[in-house]
Amino acid sequence: YYDDYNNGEYDPNALCSEDPTTSAMVCTCNAGYTNTGSADNVVCTDSCTIENGGCGPHATCSHHANTYAVKCTDEADYINTGSGSEEIRTGDVVAPTNIQIYYSFKGGSLTDYSSHGIHATAFGALVTTTGRVDEAIQFDSGAYISNNYYPFDFSRVNDYSYTMALWAKPTGSNSAQTLVFVSTSTGWCAHFIATTSTGVLTVNSWMNGPVGALGPLLTLNTWTHIGYTYSPSNGIRLYVNGELYSSSVPFTFSAPDAPVTITLGTDNGATGCTPGYGGEFAGALDEFYLYNVELTAAQIWTLAHP
Known part of the structure; x- marks a missing residue:
């Protein structure tokens, strides 16, 4: 993996590597971020800022401390009935x-x-x-x-x-x-x-x-x-x-x-x-x-x- 993004060349929330076939630089956003753009022009946006990260309307989107993957925390008096978006009052x-x-x-x-x-x-x-x-x-x-x-x-x-x-x-x-x-x-x-x-x-x-x-x-x-x-x-x-x-x-x-x-x-x-x-x-x-x-x-x- 390349770390050239540290000097601003690539998005700091992406991991970049060289395609062994084409030698082109390919960047993929870290967990908890959403890709836009492509190849070495990728832009990584915090997933929690996009439709609440897929969490329900009565949940708070945040990130796991270790993996930084999205997690949904239900508000008081709500429960999660399946995926993050399926919430009801208890x-x-x-x-x-x-x-x-x-x-x-x-x-x-x-x-x-x-x-x-x-x-x-x-x-x-x-x-x-x-x-x-x-x-x-x-x-x-x-x-x-x-x-x-x-x-x-x-x-x-x-x-x-x-x-x-x-x-x-x-x-x-x-x-x-x-x-x-x-x-x-x-x-x-x-x-x-x-x-x-x-x-x-x-x-x-x-x-x-x-x-x-x-x-x-x-x-x-x-x-x-x-x-x-x-x-x-x-x-x-x-x-x-x-x-x-x-x-x-x-x-x-x-x-x-x-x-x-x-x-x-x-x-x-x-x-x-x-x-x-x-x-x-x-x-x-x-x-x-x-x-x-x-x-x-x-x-x-x-x-x-x-």
């Missing part, structure tokens, strides 16, 4: 597999940090803003995100329990808006989380007709945690800032029996879908979760008190 769920989708929105990321990899796609000019937990996504001027949800449960099985949870901060006006919209290519659709024409929070489902629960008026420019659970025995339960606010009677959720598109921030003009109101959301969303179980009151409380 009190959130019964098992990591119950998380179907998790968007932290940290740094504006639309990565799904569940094990399913259902990453979102942005449409329009989304803006990263200060969140309730780290960063959030600001929705304005019709911008939205969506994904294609393919797992069999929730969208394909009647009576399947589910939970949706997120932080919302409306910044526009008290009007009919859509926070979470679920639809299929065959015309089935529902505003799962929306506000009325006066800005009152509603959560909605379907049993051969609309079923829902009413929440409070969402305060403008204020973060509110929304927890929406469903099970056949309990029906809908709506939690606001960790507290049970309202509920429905028990009912059988009539699933669309098809893969669905989950859209955050708009209904794309499908205002007529149950419950018959919605529209473009003006505001910020943070920490979106979808589970294939009904979370307990204690688990919702944990999500609402990060």
Whole structure:
């Protein structure tokens, strides 16, 4: 190995050697660094400065003292469920597999940090803003995100329990808006989380007709945690800032029996879908979760008190 880089000829965080066939100098970055460039023009960048070194949104990237390889240290009250990016709160769920989708929105990321990899796609000019937990996504001027949800449960099985949870901060006006919209290519659709024409929070489902629960008026420019659970025995339960606010009677959720598109921030003009109101959301969303179980009151409380 050559050490000419000590006088500035090569990147100081690279090991360089001469290719025995071509006599060309080839440099490779040390552990914990990421290569850019090539051959003797390689540039070594600390991996922790690139997407947090591949660590999850609630982990700190650092380096092992001896090898300098990247290591991920989970924040308090979080556990690592697999790779560095698969993190959940210790009190959130019964098992990591119950998380179907998790968007932290940290740094504006639309990565799904569940094990399913259902990453979102942005449409329009989304803006990263200060969140309730780290960063959030600001929705304005019709911008939205969506994904294609393919797992069999929730969208394909009647009576399947589910939970949706997120932080919302409306910044526009008290009007009919859509926070979470679920639809299929065959015309089935529902505003799962929306506000009325006066800005009152509603959560909605379907049993051969609309079923829902009413929440409070969402305060403008204020973060509110929304927890929406469903099970056949309990029906809908709506939690606001960790507290049970309202509920429905028990009912059988009539699933669309098809893969669905989950859209955050708009209904794309499908205002007529149950419950018959919605529209473009003006505001910020943070920490979106979808589970294939009904979370307990204690688990919702944990999500609402990060």
